[in-house]
Amino acid sequence: MARLIPKTATGPIEVKPQDKSAWICACGLTKSDPFCDGSHKVTKQEEDGKVYVYNCKGEVDEVKDA
Numbered sequence: 001m002a003r004l005i006p007k008t009a010t011g012p013i014e015v016k017p018q019d020k021s022a023w024i025c026a027c028g029l030t031k032s033d034p035f036c037d038g039s040h041k042v043t044k045q046e047e048d049g050k051v052y053v054y055n056c057k058g059e060v061d062e063v064k065d066a
Contacts, residue, residue: 002051002066003043005029029058 005028013034015022022035029039039058046052053062 003028003046004051004053006056029054031058 007028015024015034024034025032025036025040027040027043029042030037031039042058042060043052049066051064051066052060053064055061
């Protein structure tokens with residue numbers, strides 16, 4: 001599976017040690033970059049062999065065969 005999302009970051013963000021776990025977004029859909037906000041839940045419907053294109057609202061605009 002592949003996912004296309006808009007990204008505008010130009011460098012890394014340091015996350016210093018925390019008392020609790022800090023969850024860093026790996027799906028690219030979070031609105032609180034770099035931290036996870038649960039937006040990845042929409043990816044549960046993604047199928048292998050498809051490319052998913054998300055708009056700036058985190059909604060699927062288009063699905064293509066990879």
